[in-house]
Every structure is written in structure tokens, then in C-alpha cells.
Amino acid sequence: MDLGDVPFSTDIFDVVNDPSVDIVVELIGGYDAAKELVLAAVRNGKHVVTANKALIAVHGNEIFEAADKAGVVVAYEAGVAGGIPVMKAVREGMAANRIDWIAGIINGTGNYILTEMRAGREFSEVLKEAQDLGYAEADPTFDVEGIDAAHKLTILASAGFGVPLQFEKGFTEGISKITPYDIAHAELLGYRIKHLGIARRREDGIELRVHPTLVPKSHLIAQVDGVLNAVLVDGDAVGQTMYYGPGAGDEATASAVIADIVDVARGVACGSSQRVPYLGFEPDAIEELDVLSMEDVQSAYYLRITALDRPGVLAKIASVLSEHGINIESIMQKESELKDGRIPVIILTHTVQERQMNRSIEELEGLSDIDGQVIRIRAENFN
Amino acid sequence: MDLGDVPFSTDIFDVVNDPSVDIVVELIGGYDAAKELVLAAVRNGKHVVTANKALIAVHGNEIFEAADKAGVVVAYEAGVAGGIPVMKAVREGMAANRIDWIAGIINGTGNYILTEMRAGREFSEVLKEAQDLGYAEADPTFDVEGIDAAHKLTILASAGFGVPLQFEKGFTEGISKITPYDIAHAELLGYRIKHLGIARRREDGIELRVHPTLVPKSHLIAQVDGVLNAVLVDGDAVGQTMYYGPGAGDEATASAVIADIVDVARGVACGSSQRVPYLGFEPDAIEELDVLSMEDVQSAYYLRITALDRPGVLAKIASVLSEHGINIESIMQKESELKDGRIPVIILTHTVQERQMNRSIEELEGLSDIDGQVIRIRAENFN
Incomplete structure (x- = not known):
């Protein structure tokens, strides 16, 4: 040149x-x-x-x-x-607002993979394709494990809430364990799985977390597909605003x-x-608000429980959740999915503290009627 | 107080x-x-x-x-x-870009009415409801005839393209003639009808127009419902960005x-x-670029033609369009809609100059096989 x-x-x-x-x-x-x-x-x-x-x-x-x-x-x-001028929106355009929460699809690689997986394809297969297309690095850890998204979320949260940058205290969960099965069942329940960075300002601290998240299919952010990014910013005066466009390139x-x-x-x-x-x-x-531990985070949950096909198993699951104050929004169990005496039970809960959910899952996994680990994906309604 | x-x-x-x-x-x-x-x-x-x-x-x-x-x-x-900081995005955030076009849902009342009409309800009925809810003024002209949207579009276009404000030269068409029938048939073709303000910068001038528009259902802006607003801004460097949120209140x-x-x-x-x-x-x-006349605008079109149920009528319609260099993307005619010897023919065309379309419509309306006026709604693919 x-x-x-x-x-x-x-x-x-x-x-x-x-x-x-x-x-x-x-x-x-x-x-x-x-x-x-x-x-x-x-x-x-x-x-x-x-x-x-x-x-x-x-x-x-x-x-x-x-x-x-x-x-x-x-x-x-x-x-x-x-390329989305979202920092300008947060730092200047929303100056009149107390920003209550921010949630974004802020890693294009992850969003591309989850979008392609909706066609029933496995994570590893789509990742390889994304690497071949140049959307994903040879070492995809930063993208698919949510570290890149956590960097961006840390900055958004600090500028949004007026708190110091606290990257090391955030929670990060990647998308490598998401299966086409869970994507399809979330869709049946009216939800789409997106890899979101979510920051919420609460009285006692801030939530700062990146993880796969079920969002209602009817919400605009659920419609953001492929390598594109979008950031939802909720202010107390304006309400929900969204900024959408190419997040890389x-x-x-x-x-x-x-x-x-x-x-x-x-x-x-x-x-x-x-x-x-x-x-x-x-x-x-700048307010010295701490990042809350994941146990203190409030979220709804999608659970996939592999139950033995025995009478009364649903009642036992419901009773464990109920004892921990967890309300069920939807439950789904399909006879056609019975295999080797085991049947998946899909549950969508109302919002609860993660601490309660951890205890319930521990208890559920201890039941003799439950096989293996309970799969848990967080859910947000943004309403 | x-x-x-x-x-x-x-x-x-x-x-x-x-x-x-x-x-x-x-x-x-x-x-x-x-x-x-x-x-x-x-x-x-x-x-x-x-x-x-x-x-x-x-x-x-x-x-x-x-x-x-x-x-x-x-x-x-x-x-x-x-409440959407879109002027800040256009004037500052996109400073590096030559903005090629801007398109937006920039009147909440109109968007609310079109959203509700998707359930099959008539314009007048939904307008009355919007007035009762306080979404629409007692005199709804400014909102439903697109004047309010044209004001906003004029400002967006000038800041986006660097041209003088030229409100009086813009084109404005309202939504009062949109029917549930056309909304439903647009949906069958994969499109949603939105009342858009569209500004496009061309070599010879700028397009500045507010009118009902078919947009692909898969495009994010088609998913913006109710009283909410959204503005798409396309820059030569960044590509398409969108800004979404409450446009009034x-x-x-x-x-x-x-x-x-x-x-x-x-x-x-x-x-x-x-x-x-x-x-x-x-x-x-600031460049003294003129607003182009509507005849010079380029658009795709949805046409609804009421044809007499005679052999060869489709061939005649196709031949008129073809003579004016208009290519057909989709055509739909349903035997079940035959009534009193008349049948609606729905056509979606490729992009053409409005001048050509005006001439074709004139010619079509002159055919003895065509009854009454040809209904025309513009369409954009934004790709």
C-alpha cells in the first residue's frame, strides 16, 4: 500500500x-x-x-x-x-434516565451459531462452518464462552449505571452446551434462545451476567438473527429502546x-x-455498587429433567419446586419422547432467586426418579 | 401545582x-x-x-x-x-458514513392502527378505538394522513443527507384506504404493511415520501408493532442500523x-x-439537492386488480405490465374469491420507476376486462 x-x-x-x-x-x-x-x-x-x-x-x-x-x-x-452508536445513546441520549437494565446480543459469532442451530444442527457442526466462513476464530473461546460479550457488557453496565468497571466479577456461561433439542422445545413454549449479556441495577448491587437466555419470540430482540447485534436499554423515563446493527467487521x-x-x-x-x-x-x-453474586440474581428458568417413566414422578418434581417457592409457568412432557424408560420433562418457571433454583436442582438430582443432571437455561421476559 | x-x-x-x-x-x-x-x-x-x-x-x-x-x-x-436518540445517531454516531437511505415507522398512531387491522378489523373501527384510548387526536388527519411522519422524515433526510429542509416538496399518502383484505394478502405474499417515511439519496436528487409500504415480514422493522417507532438508517460504511423505542408520550x-x-x-x-x-x-x-417528483421515485408495487372472470385476462394484465418494462415477482388469484363474475388479481412487481407504473395502471384501468380502479401499495425490500 x-x-x-x-x-x-x-x-x-x-x-x-x-x-x-x-x-x-x-x-x-x-x-x-x-x-x-x-x-x-x-x-x-x-x-x-x-x-x-x-x-x-x-x-x-x-x-x-x-x-x-x-x-x-x-x-x-x-x-x-x-458500528452501532450505542455508547453515545447510553452516555448522552439517555442522560435524563435512570437506566434500570441493559440486555444485548453483543457477540455476532454466538448469535450466528444459535440462529443456524434453529434448523436442528449441532453446535459443533455450526461452529466449524462459522470458522470456515471466517465468522469464528480458530480458537473460538472468547466468542462462544461469552468472554467477548462480558467485556462489552461490563462497559455498557458501567456507563449505564454509573458504577466502576468490574469485569472480573461478572458471570459468564457459553453456548457450547446448548442443543437443538432445547432450542426446539423453547420454541414450542414460545421462546427463542439467545446468548445475552444482561446487566440490571438493583438496590443492593448490579447483576452482570452473560449466558444463553430464553426470550419471548414476540420480543423484537428475539428476531435479531445471524451475525447482527442489538442492545436493549431500559430507562425509567423513556422505557425500552433498542439499537441494532453490525457489531463487527x-x-x-x-x-x-x-x-x-x-x-x-x-x-x-x-x-x-x-x-x-x-x-x-x-x-x-460514580457509585461503588458491587456486582451481585450469581446466587443473588433473579431469573426465570427453563429446566429439562430426565425422569424415569414411573407414576407420580411429575408430582414429586412439582413438589420439590413448590417447597422452594418456585412457581411453574409451563410444563411439557411428550409420551412420544419416551425412550429406554426415560422421558424428558420440560419446565418453565416464574422468576426466582438463583439460590433457590440451585437448591431445587440439587434436590431434584438426588431423587431416585430423576436420571442424570438437570439442564438449566435462564429466561427473561423483558416486560 | x-x-x-x-x-x-x-x-x-x-x-x-x-x-x-x-x-x-x-x-x-x-x-x-x-x-x-x-x-x-x-x-x-x-x-x-x-x-x-x-x-x-x-x-x-x-x-x-x-x-x-x-x-x-x-x-x-x-x-x-x-424518546429514541436517533438524531444524535444520524448527526454524530454516523458521522463517518454517507447515509444512503432512511426509513422509519415514525408515527405511533398509524402503526397502532395497522397493527390492530392485522386481526381483520376495518380502519374506521380501529381509528375510533385509538381515539377512545387517547392514541389518536379527535382530528386524526396529521397522524393518519402522514403529515406528522412527513415532518419527521423531512428532518431525518436533511440531517442524514446534508440537504436543506424541504417539507413542502415531499409526498404524503395516508393509511385510511388500507383494507384488512390487502393486509391479509400482503401477509400471504410474505409482506407486512407499515406506514413508512422513506428518504433515499440518489445522484439526481432525494426521494422523500410517506406512504403505506409492504416490507418483508422477515425484516426487523416489520416486527415493530403497536404505538412504537423504529428508524432504519443505512450508511455506506456501517450498513443497516435500527433505532427503536417509544416515539411519543x-x-x-x-x-x-x-x-x-x-x-x-x-x-x-x-x-x-x-x-x-x-x-x-x-x-x-449543505448540498442543494432537490426532492425528486413522485414520478421519478423507484419502488416495487403491490397491485390489486379486479378482473372480470374471462379467459385470457391474466395474459392481458401481464402483457400491459411487460410492455412498460415491469417484471412480476408474485401473482395470486384465488378461485374462491370469485364473486359476481369478478375476481381479484394480486400482483407484486419488481422495482420500477413510478412513472412507468402510473402509465401501466392507466392502461390497465382502460381494459374492458378490468373493473374499477387498480389498488396500488408501494413495496420495499431494504436489502
Whole structure:
């Protein structure tokens, strides 16, 4: 490529040490070198635009503090949901709202896989196809285990709720154990399985969790298919809003990076380094709300229980759930699925604390009428 | 209501003449008084935040010019799609993109009516219900004839494409002639009828039109039901993005108004009146692109033709369309719908210029085998 008069160097620190540079754009990804580069840029009084969600989610508090001291901007729109200007919506457009919860399909690879699995295909087969198509990395862990989504959710939650970045305290469950069977049965119950990042602000702390989730098929987010992303943001004034579009790809990322550069340049032109606080809240308004443990999370649940075909087994299951205060919304058991004396029982519960659910599942798995492990997938109604 | 120490007056000009006022928030609606108030505020060096789409669509060029001269901001996020921060997305988030087209469900009343009509109910019946529920005004013209949507579309198009506001040149067709029959037959063809505002930037001008539109049921915007709004924005870098949420209501509007006030205040605090140009483009970058006449618009079409039940009539229809270069995508004629020797023929065409379609319809209506008028509803695939 002919760069013309644009200076080129193989040493990244040449850029941050060049006095003629105003804005450093960091697109290298990862933690160590990126962190060193960004902090050096900030210390040298340069604004930074980055697409590095991992860096912000893990080292953001430190980076923002350094930037605040140096009076420079660190912008990261491209790090969250790629080309969708959702950070701008959360930090600026929703400024009047107390944001109650955020939920998003924020990893395109995972959404592509779950979408394809609706045709009855196995996870491993679709993953291989996604790798062949270039949608998934050779090592797909970051995508399918939800780590990438957790990075983005951490940032969304902090800017939405005004709390410090706490990536390490979030809960992450991937989609590798989802089966076409569960997808099909969720559909029969009127639900679709999506890999969601969910953050909820509660009195006692925040929920911060990425896991496969049943959502009503009638909800707009259930209709977001393929590699596309969508983020639901619920504010106390406006209600539910949703932001949808390409969450990855060269041009979508470039779209967000350039919008950030324009924003920074407009700030510089008007003599102000940082117009909007990094996390949408002034540093002294950041609330030290902890991330709740998964046991304290509230959710509905889809359960798949393999029962021995004996009289009274349904009554026993219902009684265990009832003893733990868990109400059943739907139950499904089909004679046609009886095999080797075993029959799957599918249950959808109302919302309950995860602690109660853990105890019920432990008790259910101890019953002599139940075979093997109880499969559990969380469910949300978003109403 | 106890206003405490907040000064109160019954003369709106007291506010714009008060030297202690920095920002005037105009929520009175309408043209004349609002225009006088806003221009007076601007001339007095006050920033303005307004939810008045009609004012901006019709008098925006004049108001923005005056504001530019006075060095103040006129912000209008609440005027377009209520609580959805879509103007921020178009003016700032998509700054890197050449926006190719914008399409939106931007009138909640119309969308509510079309949604309810899917159950087979007539327009007039649902309109009455919407009026009883307070979704529709006693005089529903602005909503159901698409004028309100045209105001919003005018603003979206100007900020999206960087062209002057040209409300008076847009095309507007309402939903009062849509029948449950056409809704049901569109569904059979895989389409849903939505009342859309569509703006497209073309080499020779811009398309600016509000009308009932068939959209593929599989497209996300087809799934937006009830009083909710959604705006699709297609940029050359990012591709299709969508912004969804409540387009009206006290609190949703307040959400956008307050976000604008925060924006203006942040600008004032950083010593700059206007960070982002009113229409997203610097005044000298505004392009004098004309609105194209409806005859020059390109669209696909749903046609309902009442044919006499005679041999060869389908061949005659097909031949008229073919002579005008119109290709048929789907055709549907059901023997069970034969009544009094007449049978409806439903045709979905490929994209063609409206001029060609007008000529074909004229010719079709002249055929002795065709009874009455040809019903025509435009269709878009958004792919």
C-alpha cells in the first residue's frame, strides 16, 4: 500500500512520542502492549480512540483516571457493538434516565451459531462452518464462552449505571452446551434462545451476567438473527429502546472509530478536552455498587429433567419446586419422547432467586426418579 | 401545582426577554406562536430546545440561519421519534458514513392502527378505538394522513443527507384506504404493511415520501408493532442500523428534551455554543439537492386488480405490465374469491420507476376486462 506522505513506523511508541500527534487510534487489541501504548499516549497529553473492549473492560478504571489527570479523552464507541452508536445513546441520549437494565446480543459469532442451530444442527457442526466462513476464530473461546460479550457488557453496565468497571466479577456461561433439542422445545413454549449479556441495577448491587437466555419470540430482540447485534436499554423515563446493527467487521468498526475521532476533534476545536465523562457520570458521581453474586440474581428458568417413566414422578418434581417457592409457568412432557424408560420433562418457571433454583436442582438430582443432571437455561421476559 | 421559587408567567415572551435565561425550552407546538417565540429567543442570544417537528420541518432553514448568526444552539431531538436518540445517531454516531437511505415507522398512531387491522378489523373501527384510548387526536388527519411522519422524515433526510429542509416538496399518502383484505394478502405474499417515511439519496436528487409500504415480514422493522417507532438508517460504511423505542408520550419526550438540555449545557460549559452543526453538516457543506417528483421515485408495487372472470385476462394484465418494462415477482388469484363474475388479481412487481407504473395502471384501468380502479401499495425490500 502506498502511504504517500503519511509517516510510517514499525515502533508503536514512535506515534505516542511524536509531538505533532493529537489523537492516537489504538486498534491492536489485547491487553499488555495496548495498555502500555494507551497509558503512554495519555501521559503525553494525547487523546485516544480505541476499539479495544478487553482493554477498557479490564483496565478502564486505571486508564480513565490517568486520562482525567492528563485532561485528555479516551473514546471507545467501536469497542461495544461495533458500528452501532450505542455508547453515545447510553452516555448522552439517555442522560435524563435512570437506566434500570441493559440486555444485548453483543457477540455476532454466538448469535450466528444459535440462529443456524434453529434448523436442528449441532453446535459443533455450526461452529466449524462459522470458522470456515471466517465468522469464528480458530480458537473460538472468547466468542462462544461469552468472554467477548462480558467485556462489552461490563462497559455498557458501567456507563449505564454509573458504577466502576468490574469485569472480573461478572458471570459468564457459553453456548457450547446448548442443543437443538432445547432450542426446539423453547420454541414450542414460545421462546427463542439467545446468548445475552444482561446487566440490571438493583438496590443492593448490579447483576452482570452473560449466558444463553430464553426470550419471548414476540420480543423484537428475539428476531435479531445471524451475525447482527442489538442492545436493549431500559430507562425509567423513556422505557425500552433498542439499537441494532453490525457489531463487527472492518467497515462497521471504522464507522465507530471515525465518529469518535470526529467527536474528539470537535471537543478540541471548542477548547474542551472531555465533554462527556468517560462513563457518562462525573467521577465523583460514580457509585461503588458491587456486582451481585450469581446466587443473588433473579431469573426465570427453563429446566429439562430426565425422569424415569414411573407414576407420580411429575408430582414429586412439582413438589420439590413448590417447597422452594418456585412457581411453574409451563410444563411439557411428550409420551412420544419416551425412550429406554426415560422421558424428558420440560419446565418453565416464574422468576426466582438463583439460590433457590440451585437448591431445587440439587434436590431434584438426588431423587431416585430423576436420571442424570438437570439442564438449566435462564429466561427473561423483558416486560 | 406548587412551583416554589420558579418564576411563572402567562406571557411566553417574558421568558425570552429575561436576561437570566440561558436556554428556552419550547413545547407549545404549532407554527406561528412557536416560530415567533423561537426566533425571539435566538435573537436574544438564548439557546433553544424544542420538541416541535412541524416548526423545524417547515421553518428550520430560517431558524438555523438565525441561530447561526446569533451563535446559539437550536436542538430538536425530541421532535423526531420521541424518546429514541436517533438524531444524535444520524448527526454524530454516523458521522463517518454517507447515509444512503432512511426509513422509519415514525408515527405511533398509524402503526397502532395497522397493527390492530392485522386481526381483520376495518380502519374506521380501529381509528375510533385509538381515539377512545387517547392514541389518536379527535382530528386524526396529521397522524393518519402522514403529515406528522412527513415532518419527521423531512428532518431525518436533511440531517442524514446534508440537504436543506424541504417539507413542502415531499409526498404524503395516508393509511385510511388500507383494507384488512390487502393486509391479509400482503401477509400471504410474505409482506407486512407499515406506514413508512422513506428518504433515499440518489445522484439526481432525494426521494422523500410517506406512504403505506409492504416490507418483508422477515425484516426487523416489520416486527415493530403497536404505538412504537423504529428508524432504519443505512450508511455506506456501517450498513443497516435500527433505532427503536417509544416515539411519543410525556416521559419519552421529556427524556429527549432533557438530553438536549444536557448537551447544550455541556457545550456552554466548554465555551462553545454549537458543537455539531444543526443538520450534521457545516452550512457551506449543505448540498442543494432537490426532492425528486413522485414520478421519478423507484419502488416495487403491490397491485390489486379486479378482473372480470374471462379467459385470457391474466395474459392481458401481464402483457400491459411487460410492455412498460415491469417484471412480476408474485401473482395470486384465488378461485374462491370469485364473486359476481369478478375476481381479484394480486400482483407484486419488481422495482420500477413510478412513472412507468402510473402509465401501466392507466392502461390497465382502460381494459374492458378490468373493473374499477387498480389498488396500488408501494413495496420495499431494504436489502
